[in-house]
Structure formats: structure tokens, C-alpha cells
Amino acid sequence: MRRPLIIANWKLHKGLEETKAYADRLKGALTDEPEYPNVDLAICPPFPLIHPLSEMLRESPVAVGAQNVSIRVEGAFTGEVGINQLKDTGAQIVILGHSERRNVFNETDDLIAEKLALVLTETNLTPVLCVGESLQVREKGEQAAFTTRQLESALHNVSDELAGRIVIAYEPIWAIGTGVNATPGDAQAMCKAIRQVFAARFGENAGSELRILYGGSIKPANWRDIFAGEDVDGGLVGGASLDATDFFALYQIALGS
Numbered sequence: 001m002r003r004p005l006i007i008a009n010w011k012l013h014k015g016l017e018e019t020k021a022y023a024d025r026l027k028g029a030l031t032d033e034p035e036y037p038n039v040d041l042a043i044c045p046p047f048p049l050i051h052p053l054s055e056m057l058r059e060s061p062v063a064v065g066a067q068n069v070s071i072r073v074e075g076a077f078t079g080e081v082g083i084n085q086l087k088d089t090g091a092q093i094v095i096l097g098h099s100e101r102r103n104v105f106n107e108t109d110d111l112i113a114e115k116l117a118l119v120l121t122e123t124n125l126t127p128v129l130c131v132g133e134s135l136q137v138r139e140k141g142e143q144a145a146f147t148t149r150q151l152e153s154a155l156h157n158v159s160d161e162l163a164g165r166i167v168i169a170y171e172p173i174w175a176i177g178t179g180v181n182a183t184p185g186d187a188q189a190m191c192k193a194i195r196q197v198f199a200a201r202f203g204e205n206a207g208s209e210l211r212i213l214y215g216g217s218i219k220p221a222n223w224r225d226i227f228a229g230e231d232v233d234g235g236l237v238g239g240a241s242l243d244a245t246d247f248f249a250l251y252q253i254a255l256g257s
Contacts, residue, residue: 002211004227004254005167005234007128008043008241009067009095009215019049023056025244030060039254040234042093043241047081054090065093065125068101071114073122083123093126094119095236097154099173109153116154120162128236129154130215131194132171143172147190148197155201163202168194168212169236175216176238187214188229195231220249227254 014022042063045053054064066089070080086094096119097112112129119127131150133143147170158166170190175182191212199207214226215236226232234254240246 002209002233003038003040005040005042005211005213006247006250006254007065007093007095007169007213007234007236008041008247009098009236009238010043010045010049010242011067011100011238012046013242014045014049016049016052019045019053020056022244023053023060026062026248027057027060029244029248030062039251041251044093044095047089050086050089050091063092064090065095065128066091067095067098069094069096069115069119071111071118073118083118083125086125087123091125093128093167095128095130095169097130097150099130099132099171099176103173109150113154113156116166117157120158120165126165126167128167128169128213130169130171130236132173132190132216135174138172138174143190144193148193151194151197152201155198160202160206163198163206164209166210168198168210169215170194170212171215171236181217181222182214182226184225184229187216187226187232191229191231191233218250220246220253223250224253 042065044065044067050064050066066086069086070082072080073082096115101107116127116129119125131147133146137143137146172182194212195207195210198210211233212231213234213236214232218235218237219240
């Protein structure tokens with residue numbers, strides 16, 4: 001059975017004091033939850049907060065990760081953060097190909113595929129590969145074809161041996177930060193399509209074991225119905241993850257509380 005995974009993507013939010021207050025609240029809430037190993041939790045803060053947050057959460061079950069990584073390992077690349085530096089921060093996971101990286105910073109499918117291969121071959125980090133369509137694509141009814149093309153491109157050079165480390169996050173771009181929600185049926189249909197493509201590429205066992213997250217205006221109010229989807233194994237959470245109480249509520253729903 002696939003273990004649920006809920007990842008907080010803080011994006012460009014929070015300073016050190018806010019981070020400490022959040023970590024304290026979350027740890028306090030988890031202390032009273034003896035069943036916490038049944039759901040995996042992770043937080044991806046801005047780069048400067050990865051190491052301090054890792055220290056704050058050292059005695060907790062919550063993993064810490066990064067929102068991105070450079071394709072460059074080292075050299076004269078001002079402003080970049082490479083995999084060696086990332087490993088030293090205490091990061092355990094890394095988000096790749098988030099829609100904001102693709103659409104705001106113009107990261108291409110080829111670049112994201114390179115990053116995925118680099119993380120898999122040079123680190124023990126868990127890559128969380130994001131795929132998903134725009135409103136224009138969905139209105140044309142091409143969401144499955146578009147998203148699976150993104151996925152196939154990223155997986156092109158991934159070996160069968162390394163594929164099991166990958167987590168996929170389906171992001172309907174039109175539902176991120178807009179307040180417009182995908183229906184539970186939308187989420188389930190796309191997660192199922194992703195699983196089928198992964199299984200066709202790496203085999204049925206790999207497909208059945210793949211964890212697929214949904215990301216798109218997740219809130220405690222809509223999460224129970226979305227998470228009920230057979231192929232939805234967790235969430236990549238933006239705005240709702242900035243409040244420790246809301247993030248903990250998502251965890252409790254996944255736990256079955």
C-alpha cells in the first residue's frame with residue numbers, strides 16, 4: 001500500500017522567526033499523534049531556511065526539502081544552488097519542474113529532464129517531479145496528452161533501477177493560487193493517466209508503487225474529497241501550507257481522522 005505524502009511548498013514566504021514558530025506548533029501537534037508514521041510529511045522552504053528548519057525538525061518525523069536545484073554542480077554561476085550545496089543543507093527531497101519554474105523562469109522540458117537525471121544519479125534526494133496543464137490546454141480537452149508528454153520527456157533518460165525514487169505531482173496550473181478548484185474527478189482522472197504512463201514505461205509494479213500527489217488550491221475544506229481518489233496519494237500544498245494549523249489539518253484528513 002502506498003504511504004500518503006503531503007508536502008508544504010512555502011514558495012517565497014517566511015523568515016527565520018516565523019519558521020521557528022511554525023516548527024514549534026507543528027511539532028507540538030504531532031506529539032499527540034501516535035499514528036504519525038502512517039503519513040509522510042515534508043516542508044520545502046526557501047533555500048536559506050532549509051538548514052535551520054532541518055535542525056528545528058531534527059527530532060520530528062517531518063522531512064525538509066528544496067523547491068529547486070541548479071543543473072550546474074559548481075562554477076561561475078552567480079545565484080545558483082547546486083546539488084552538493086543542497087545535500088549539505090540537510091535537504092531530503094527536491095521539487096523539480098514546478099509550474100512557476102516552467103512559466104515564470106522559462107525552464108524547459110529538456111532542462112527539467114536533466115535536473116531529474118542529475119538528482120537521481122548524484123544524490124539520494126527524493127525528486128518530486130511536477131507536471132500539469134494550463135487553462136487553455138484544458139479548455140481544448142488536451143490535458144491528458146499535454147501532461148503525459150511532459151512526463152514522458154522528463155522520464156526519457158531514467159533507468160528502471162532509479163525510477164522507484166520518483167514522486168510525481170500533478171498541478172493543474174489553472175487551479176494554483178486562483179481559488180478555482182479542480183474537482184475530485186479531475187484530480188483522479190489525471191493521476192490515473194499519469195500512473196498508466198509510468199507503468200507503461202517502467203512496468204506494472206513500478207506504476208502501482210508510484211506516489212502521485214495533487215497540487216492546486218488544496219485546503220482542509222476540499223482535501224478529503226480529493227484525497228479519496230484511488231490514484232491520489234497525497235498533496236503538494238501551497239498557500240494552505242503556510243499556516244501550521246491548516247497543514248496539520250490536511251495531515252489529519254490523510255490519516256483518516
